[in-house]
Amino acid sequence: MQMLDPDLLRTFLAFVDGGSLAQAASMVGRTPSAVTAQMQRLEEIVGEPLLMPQGRGRGLTPAGEDLVGHARHILSVHSEAWLALKGARADGRVAIGTTQDFADSGLPDLLRAFAVSHPRVRIELRVGRSVELAQALQAGLLDLTIAMRQFPTPDEVGVLREPMVWLCSQKGLVSHQDEVPLALLDPHCGFRDAAIATLDAAGRHYRIAATSASLAGLRTAVNAGIALTLRTARFAHSGIVKAPRDLGLPPVPVAEFAIRLRGEAQSPARDLAALVSDNRASSGGFG
Numbered sequence: 001m002q003m004l005d006p007d008l009l010r011t012f013l014a015f016v017d018g019g020s021l022a023q024a025a026s027m028v029g030r031t032p033s034a035v036t037a038q039m040q041r042l043e044e045i046v047g048e049p050l051l052m053p054q055g056r057g058r059g060l061t062p063a064g065e066d067l068v069g070h071a072r073h074i075l076s077v078h079s080e081a082w083l084a085l086k087g088a089r090a091d092g093r094v095a096i097g098t099t100q101d102f103a104d105s106g107l108p109d110l111l112r113a114f115a116v117s118h119p120r121v122r123i124e125l126r127v128g129r130s131v132e133l134a135q136a137l138q139a140g141l142l143d144l145t146i147a148m149r150q151f152p153t154p155d156e157v158g159v160l161r162e163p164m165v166w167l168c169s170q171k172g173l174v175s176h177q178d179e180v181p182l183a184l185l186d187p188h189c190g191f192r193d194a195a196i197a198t199l200d201a202a203g204r205h206y207r208i209a210a211t212s213a214s215l216a217g218l219r220t221a222v223n224a225g226i227a228l229t230l231r232t233a234r235f236a237h238s239g240i241v242k243a244p245r246d247l248g249l250p251p252v253p254v255a256e257f258a259i260r261l262r263g264e265a266q267s268p269a270r271d272l273a274a275l276v277s278d279n280r281a282s283s284g285g286f287g
Contacts, residue, residue: 011028048063092122097137097144110279118272126142155263157273158259164191166228168229169239172244183212210226223240
């Protein structure tokens, strides 16, 4: 019996989560031709096709759909075993920076798993905005960051992709007008830029009804019904829900978050970066 190579499974799940071979290539850092070769190799091992033509792209065969769950389980167990064996004697510190979105959802469970496997390593956690985290990483103050991606960088070890969504108070907006009332973070913010660009492209009139330097302030403005905002579904809790369809808001893009690792980072930081990246594949997302 041939063994299922974890690298092949990671690429397979990158295709599943990305929706195309091109996206998979971007996510695993390989060329499209290399990804195609990996998929062919995996099909040889499994003994039947995993991908089939679907429209202009490719979809999963029944065998491919069956493999998804097994692949995620294998990578999860593989990651746990690798961390347990490697981290027991590790010590030192890891300075990680993240946006509030992942600090609230996803990252706590990963830090718990890391603390179990690396009990002697001290965690230094900074929660901030993407621009601030990028500056701290460049200055050597952080080893690892999870922040909104502006453009590809050489220190990326993974990319998380999550759909953006329009969000508002579950009680609705205070007033309904032709103009879309927006609650936005102060510049510079990728969600702010995306909201304005999307409405401009759709020809929708809008006004900036509330601004804030923090997500806490943004949440207050949205909860009050003053305005709606653009974030990912991670922001939809504590009275904030997806905006109703009858508002006629235009479709929005997918948000990209880069997992970046400082080049001089020590082994514990690299282990944590690998855990975060592997979790993306084994869970089909992040947390």
